[in-house]
Amino acid sequence: MEYEIVIGLEVHAELSTKSKIYCSCTTEFGGEENTHCCPICTGMPGVLPVLNKKVVEYAVRAGLATNCTIADYSKQDRKNYFYPDLPKAYQISQYDFPLCKNGYIDIETDGKTKRVGITRIHIEEDAGKLMHDEWDTGTLVDYNRCGVPLIEIVGEPDLRSAEEARAYMEKLRSILQFIGVSDCKMQEGSLRADVNLSVRPVGQKELGTRTEMKNLNSFRSIVRAVEAEAQRQIREIESGGTVVQETRRWDDERGLSVSMRSKEEAHDYRYFPEPDLVPIVLDKEWVEGIRASLPELPDARKKRYVREFGLPEYDAEILTSSKVLSDFFDDAVKQSSNAKAVSNWIMGDLMRILKEKGMEVENIPFPAGYLARLVGLIEKGTISGTIAKKVFEKMFLSGKGPETIVKEEGLEVVSDEGALTAVVRKVLDNNPQSVADYRKGKEKALGFLVGQAMRETKGKADPQLINKLLKEAMDKA
Amino acid sequence: MELYELTAHELSDLLREKKVGAVEITRSLLDRIEKVDAKVGSYITVCRDRAIEKAREVEGKIYRGEANSPLAGIPMAIKDNMCTEGVLTTCASRMLSNFIPPYDSTVVKKLNAEDVILLGKTNMDEFAMGSSTENSYFKRTKNPWDLERVPGGSSGGSAAAVAACEAVFALGSDTGGSIRQPASFCGVVGLKPTYGAVSRFGLVAFASSLDQIGPLAKDVTDCALAMNAIAGYDPLDSTSADMNYPDYTRSLVNDIKGIKIGIPKEYIGEGIHGEVKKAVLEAVETLRRLGAECEEFSLPITEYAIPAYYLISSAEASSNLARYDGIKYGYRAEKFTDLLDLYKQTRSEGFGAEVKRRIMLGTYALSSGYYDAYYKKALQVRTLIKQGFDQAFSKYDLVVGPTAPTTAFKIGEKADNPLEMYLEDIYTVSVNIAGLPGLVIPCGMDGNNLPIGLQLIGKAFDESTLLRVAYTFEQNTDFHKNRPRI
Numbered sequence: 001m002e003y004e005i006v007i008g009l010e011v012h013a014e015l016s017t018k019s020k021i022y023c024s025c026t027t028e029f030g031g032e033e034n035t036h037c038c039p040i041c042t043g044m045p046g047v048l049p050v051l052n053k054k055v056v057e058y059a060v061r062a063g064l065a066t067n068c069t070i071a072d073y074s075k076q077d078r079k080n081y082f083y084p085d086l087p088k089a090y091q092i093s094q095y096d097f098p099l100c101k102n103g104y105i106d107i108e109t110d111g112k113t114k115r116v117g118i119t120r121i122h123i124e125e126d127a128g129k130l131m132h133d134e135w136d137t138g139t140l141v142d143y144n145r146c147g148v149p150l151i152e153i154v155g156e157p158d159l160r161s162a163e164e165a166r167a168y169m170e171k172l173r174s175i176l177q178f179i180g181v182s183d184c185k186m187q188e189g190s191l192r193a194d195v196n197l198s199v200r201p202v203g204q205k206e207l208g209t210r211t212e213m214k215n216l217n218s219f220r221s222i223v224r225a226v227e228a229e230a231q232r233q234i235r236e237i238e239s240g241g242t243v244v245q246e247t248r249r250w251d252d253e254r255g256l257s258v259s260m261r262s263k264e265e266a267h268d269y270r271y272f273p274e275p276d277l278v279p280i281v282l283d284k285e286w287v288e289g290i291r292a293s294l295p296e297l298p299d300a301r302k303k304r305y306v307r308e309f310g311l312p313e314y315d316a317e318i319l320t321s322s323k324v325l326s327d328f329f330d331d332a333v334k335q336s337s338n339a340k341a342v343s344n345w346i347m348g349d350l351m352r353i354l355k356e357k358g359m360e361v362e363n364i365p366f367p368a369g370y371l372a373r374l375v376g377l378i379e380k381g382t383i384s385g386t387i388a389k390k391v392f393e394k395m396f397l398s399g400k401g402p403e404t405i406v407k408e409e410g411l412e413v414v415s416d417e418g419a420l421t422a423v424v425r426k427v428l429d430n431n432p433q434s435v436a437d438y439r440k441g442k443e444k445a446l447g448f449l450v451g452q453a454m455r456e457t458k459g460k461a462d463p464q465l466i467n468k469l470l471k472e473a474m475d476k477a
Numbered sequence: 478m479e480l481y482e483l484t485a486h487e488l489s490d491l492l493r494e495k496k497v498g499a500v501e502i503t504r505s506l507l508d509r510i511e512k513v514d515a516k517v518g519s520y521i522t523v524c525r526d527r528a529i530e531k532a533r534e535v536e537g538k539i540y541r542g543e544a545n546s547p548l549a550g551i552p553m554a555i556k557d558n559m560c561t562e563g564v565l566t567t568c569a570s571r572m573l574s575n576f577i578p579p580y581d582s583t584v585v586k587k588l589n590a591e592d593v594i595l596l597g598k599t600n601m602d603e604f605a606m607g608s609s610t611e612n613s614y615f616k617r618t619k620n621p622w623d624l625e626r627v628p629g630g631s632s633g634g635s636a637a638a639v640a641a642c643e644a645v646f647a648l649g650s651d652t653g654g655s656i657r658q659p660a661s662f663c664g665v666v667g668l669k670p671t672y673g674a675v676s677r678f679g680l681v682a683f684a685s686s687l688d689q690i691g692p693l694a695k696d697v698t699d700c701a702l703a704m705n706a707i708a709g710y711d712p713l714d715s716t717s718a719d720m721n722y723p724d725y726t727r728s729l730v731n732d733i734k735g736i737k738i739g740i741p742k743e744y745i746g747e748g749i750h751g752e753v754k755k756a757v758l759e760a761v762e763t764l765r766r767l768g769a770e771c772e773e774f775s776l777p778i779t780e781y782a783i784p785a786y787y788l789i790s791s792a793e794a795s796s797n798l799a800r801y802d803g804i805k806y807g808y809r810a811e812k813f814t815d816l817l818d819l820y821k822q823t824r825s826e827g828f829g830a831e832v833k834r835r836i837m838l839g840t841y842a843l844s845s846g847y848y849d850a851y852y853k854k855a856l857q858v859r860t861l862i863k864q865g866f867d868q869a870f871s872k873y874d875l876v877v878g879p880t881a882p883t884t885a886f887k888i889g890e891k892a893d894n895p896l897e898m899y900l901e902d903i904y905t906v907s908v909n910i911a912g913l914p915g916l917v918i919p920c921g922m923d924g925n926n927l928p929i930g931l932q933l934i935g936k937a938f939d940e941s942t943l944l945r946v947a948y949t950f951e952q953n954t955d956f957h958k959n960r961p962r963i
């Protein structure tokens with residue numbers, strides 16, 4: 001039987017406000033344990049929360065950028081459960097009146113666009129972190145992340161494959177980065193997802209029983225978890241069993257999920273309205289002001305790349321998948337007359353080098369203008385494409401400008417006929433067989449000879465000129 | 478008369494006339510505590526050295542003309558559920574028996590700015606849950622009028638301290654009557670301000686939507702002075718009211734002509750003790766004689782106030798007290814096997830019976846499947862109670878009635894009967910549920926020479942009218958001059 005996978009993601013993104021959601025502590029990542037906290041975020045007796053207005057603004061930006069309706073009235077609620085990383089033993093979240101609801105984003109897989117619904121976006125506070133101490137005498141807790149603002153973006157179960165799940169996460173990340181509300185660094189945990197997944201026979205209307213996998217924090221683990229969990233559920237059904245509604249923990253190292261707790265064991269969070277906070281009442285004009293201040297979003301930018309620069313859809317999609325990358329491209333294009341060439345360099349050599357070096361776009365050691373200038377040097381014929389690749393590699397090593405590297409290393413194209421005549425002579429003398437082949441009409445032989453000449457000049461010769469000189473010499477004799 | 482017997486405004490006059498110094502006053506109070514507190518048991522912590530040191534500092538300021546507050550140099554006490562930086566704050570619980578806050582509550586900051594002298598922290602029912610101060614982990618506070626009786630609760634330590642002249646005035650907190658009922662039992666003036674008038678920042682939460690800090694004092698004038706010091710908008714408390722606060726001493730006017738007063742029939746019907754009813758009705762007569770227009774009216778659904786109050790307050794408490802888990806501060810069980818066991822042992826050993834009872838009640842009320850039937854219903858009753866008062870205040874400036882059905886009862890008398898104890902709050906909880914201000918003033922003595930308190934309930938943020946009527950009553954009666962002999 002053929003099965004359809006049904007996936008809905010709950011994505012948590014840390015907001016990049018300077019201070020925490022209910023106190024004035026910094027949200028900065030990293031910091032020595034328990035130094036970014038105060039009586040409020042560590043839940044001392046008697047303290048009270050005060051909502052950081054920036055958090056509301058950022059969440060509203062996220063809501064508007066994902067086509068949500070912004071609630072003019074919303075409230076905050078307490079989600080009660082015991083855990084040492086949660087100092088108040090409740091998390092302040094939003095239960096029945098979230099800030100944003102009924103939105104959507106468009107994703108692209110295999111060249112097809114699909115609209116994925118967003119049920120709601122609400123604000124809440126992050127918890128601390130448990131650490132097992134080095135001497136194994138117990139567990140330590142770090143409250144630095146406690147009270148860092150989060151938005152939870154609850155998606156509709158509209159996704160049908162691991163690829164779609166990945167595309168959805170990538171699009172969300174790119175949107176949140178474009179509007180500047182989250183840096184979405186998955187390795188730092190500032191973007192993570194819970195995966196709700198069920199399977200059903202193709203054609204069946206009712207949804208199958210779903211399981212939930214919590215806190216997946218890389219694209220790779222999301223894809224793997226979706227694939228493995230779908231297969232597990234299908235196997236379960238095929239072998240005559242049933243899928244149990246439960247929460248499962250994805251073990252990325254072992255590549256499988258294990259049951260955490262069943263529906264019966266699920267927490268009763270005893271949500272109730274947070275009495276220490278007042279309802280959030282938003283002014284329509286204020287919301288419209290935020291809407292007007294939203295920057296160009298990834299979809300719009302992608303369309304612009306296709307329209308203005310004639311880039312292929314695929315390339316435009318990749319370029320706009322990350323704000324830093326897209327900004328890098330925009331920056332370079334501003335200083336170049338050949339957007340397509342700039343795009344090709346980014347899509348090709350730049351991505352390859354980043355991957356090889358395990359670097360992020362933000363760590364590129366030179367400004368985007370250098371890439372524009374490198375493209376310019378090729379266009380002017382100052383260096384060849386081959387040499388340009390070497391120069392580009394060197395730019396990554398030294399951060400120096402392309403002209404400087406070309407000059408320092410003497411990489412300019414040699415287009416002096418006098419200097420090249422000797423090289424041509426030498427190549428012809430050393431390869432009599434090829435010369436004979438050429439004369440017999442084998443055009444291929446010319447290519448070989450050009451290659452030899454380029455090698456002789458370490459790639460610096462103007463290939464056009466070499467070609468011409470070789471032909472002339474052989475045709476003459 | 479001894480210095481410790483005087484009111485804040487009397488002492489303030491002496492200080493300003495430089496007839497006496499802050500150190501001398503403070504010593505007088507500390508000596509009084511030394512002498513009587515073994516019998517009364519008002520205090521959990523007495524900050525003797527700290528108080529004298531502060532008094533010296535303030536005395537200097539007064540002499541240099543740098544201390545302008547009428548409360549400068551006045552020694553007072555604070556209920557042990559308000560955080561005081563560097564001073565033990567226990568909530569009368571084993572759970573916080575070792576807790577020294579790293580910060581001051583807003584009221585403490587405000588009082589420090591007025592140069593008051595903190596004498597110590599007063600006893601209370603554990604986490605403010607109770608009506609007799611018997612639910613303290615540390616000690617039982619006795620009623621200064623009869624040491625075999627309770628002082629009321631939960632601010633019993635603060636009320637007893639003021640009545641026994643162990644503090645010039647004190648702060649208490651009131652969630653369902655915890656300032657007013659002990660004020661009534663101990664024969665002092667107690668004011669529970671409008672919800673939002675005094676910052677709750679640093680008040681260890683019992684029920685966030687009901688808790689309010691207020692003063693207990695020897696007379697109405699001191700009450701107004703204390704209100705001037707502690708009321709006001711606080712950006713650290715989101716439920717604090719951002720508005721202009723009046724000078725409460727301007728309400729100290731001996732005139733209530735034309736004031737319209739309503740007396741809820743339900744408050745003087747079944748269940749009220751005869752002597753209490755008689756004193757309250759006589760007080761109403763006095764008010765009428767002084768020019769007020771008084772009539773009885775019906776305040777509907779009064780009978781649902783107690784259940785609604787216990788559901789809402791316990792639900793909030795179950796969440797507010799969840800943070801006491803033995804992980805970060807406070808008490809931790811010595812023996813446990815794993816995390817869950819650490820929670821269980823710590824909370825079993827750290828909390829007393831009444832606190833556990835409320836946590837269980839509240840947890841149940843919020844549980845899925847029961848939420849609608851209990852918590853949600855209680856919130857609906859809350860709305861109705863508010864509407865009832867709104868209606869009353871469309872006709873009356875003030876609602877007047879008893880504070881508690883009885884005068885102070887014997888220690889242990891109701892300790893084993895929580896339901897009977899809960900009924901102590903029958904006339905006070907509605908005020909918290911509706912967020913209104915309530916003031917209690919002595920209005921008589923019963924046959925056992927125990928004080929009876931009259932409760933005045935005002936419109937939201939209209940403490941001024943309460944103070945004015947109370948002041949007028951006080952100026953024309955002598956009940957506030959009664960002092961217990963210890």
Ligand SMILES: [Zn+2]
Nearest residue numbers: 023025038041
């Ligand atoms: Zn903090």
